[in-house]
Amino acid sequence: MKYLVVIEPTPTGFSSYSPDLPGCVATGGTQEEVEQNMREAVLFHIEGLKLEGFSVPQPASTPVYVDIAA
Numbered sequence: 001m002k003y004l005v006v007i008e009p010t011p012t013g014f015s016s017y018s019p020d021l022p023g024c025v026a027t028g029g030t031q032e033e034v035e036q037n038m039r040e041a042v043l044f045h046i047e048g049l050k051l052e053g054f055s056v057p058q059p060a061s062t063p064v065y066v067d068i069a070a
Helices: 031-051
Strands: 008-009 013-019 025-028
Touching: 008 031, 013 031, 025 031
Parallel strands: none
Antiparallel strands: 008 013, 013 025
């Protein structure tokens, strides 16, 4: 499965979250680090949902960029 992950710069590095997995977040000093940390966080999050008997949300978010003429 492929989950959309949003990565945002912060004053100290990067943070990330997945709109399809509420509460699943990660941080890192570089974009590569936050991507790897988010992969691990998604796996951990899904394992936790399964262990607690919750259903795993299917990926549903779609990225879209909107061009705005300024």
